[in-house]
Amino acid sequence: MKKLVSVLLAAGLVASMTACGGGDKKESAAAPAETTAAAAETTKADEKETEKVTEAVTEAAKDLADAGEISVLYYTYGDTYISSVRSALDAALDKAGIKYQDYDSNNSQTTQTEQVSTAIAKGTSLLVVNLVDSGSDDAAKNIIELAKAQSIPVIFFNRSVSEEVVSAYDKAVFVGTDYEMAGHMQGEMIGEYLVENYDTVDLNGDGQISYVMFKGQEGNAEAIARTQFGQEDADKVLEAAGKKPLAFYDASNTNKYLVDQGGLWSAAAATEYMQTILSQYSEANNNMVELVIANNDEMAIGSVTALQNAGYNKEGATVIPVFGVDATDAAKDAIAAGTMTGTIKQDAEGMANTIAQITANYLTSAETFEGVDAANVVGTWRVNIPYAMYTGEE
Structure with a gap:
């Protein structure tokens, strides 16, 4: 069998x-x-x-149980979404009886590559890698080469790795998302919200919505797509409704985004940016930022903190709509409280369970994607975990 x-x-x-x-095993006397x-x-x-x-x-x-310990490397424990994946994956691996060791790369690719070498030297059975540097193929290629030399399977997850790199090794896969879809869904959600609430959001009544965009990291494929489509698709909805496109609050910024220089997609970076913005851009100056778009929920929450410090996004106060990505617990709470407007759910538990299933498949020499929803499998190299809009009304 x-x-x-x-x-x-x-x-x-x-x-x-x-x-x-056998149903009820008791027989009738008759x-x-x-x-x-x-x-x-x-x-x-x-x-x-x-x-x-x-x-x-x-x-x-x-x-x-006999397969030995696997190694799970996270780009940083400090990322809220990644922490939720870690908790879910630890639980899934524990439940399946798979031994594992977690590593915190602390946002350093050098550290992560050294951790991979250490894990291989210790005899790891499989590598699960949340890559630090996704801006080029070099880091992923290096990890593939180290693993391939020992015939160790590799599951990359969350932070994008190119098909060329993954497909070059028959024991490598990527578990992530169709990251462009997050930007498209966020843009659609923002556009629809603005059309329904345009006059309320347009604080200075100039017929155009002023916005700020918080980008998580330069060179990151997810950040690039979310930055582009979050704004572009919102504009499409607005223009279809006869409204003007969004206007970046600072006309001198040709990038039309603010990036977390630390690459951590952090709440602290967004709070600092937003507080600086609000010192110059305000209702009193008739140039208030009227919309916040963030590439993740941490930066969205950080912007909410700054807005609240300035007297906005509180009960009975003017609310500046803030949109994020991930649907973290903190973001859901903020949406329920009315301090944040919407987010795109990135399914941490679904990602963790898929990683655990593929891990079990590799360790038992089964088909790579056995037990994985076929609708989410792309070719022979990738699984996309679906996104969903979240506004607290589901």
Whole structure:
């Protein structure tokens, strides 16, 4: 019988088969003998099949336990979304009985590459890598070369790695998102909100919405796409409704974004930027920023902090709409409180469970994407975890 690679899935099969295998095993006193005999044979068959599945579960669990420790490398523990992935992945690996060691690369590619070498020297069975430097292929190529030399599988996740790099090694995959989609969805959500609330948002009544864009990191594919499409797609919705396109608050800034120079997509960076902006751009000066677009929820929350310090986004006060990406717990709370307007859900638990499933597949020599939703699989190299809009109304 084909080996079951997902211990959790197989265990679920055992439970369901036990529950429905023979129905109520008590026989009616009036039941014909042949009916009773047939029911008994069915029950025996079900019990034998349950035993087979149980053996397969035990075998798969033993394979995972004997596979040795895997290594999970995070670009930083300090990122709120990544922390949620880490918590979910730790739980999924624990539940599957997979031994693992987590590493904090502290936003240093040099540190992460050294950690990879250390993990390989310790005999790691598999590498799960949240790449630090996604601005070029060099870091990912280097990790692939180190792993390939020892025939160690690699699962990159969250921070983009090119198809060329991943496909060059038959034991490598990428688990992430269609990052352009986050920008498109955010832009659509912003545009629709503005059309419905235009006069309220247009504080100075000039017929155009002034905005600030917080970009997480230069060279990062996700940040680039969100920065572009969050604004462009909002403009498309506005123009279709006969409204003017968005206007970046600072006409002298040709980039039309502010970047976290530390590359951490941090709340602190957004708070600092926003406080500086509000010292010059205000309702009193008739040039107030009327919309905040952030590439992630941390920067969105940081901007909310600065706005609240200036008297906005509080109960009974004027609310400047703020949009982010990730749907972190803090962002959901802010949306529920009315201090933040919307976000795009990036499914941390879905990403973690997919990584855990592929890990189990590699460790038990199953098909790479067995147990993964086929609708999310791209070719032979990638899985995209779907996004969803979140405004607190779901």
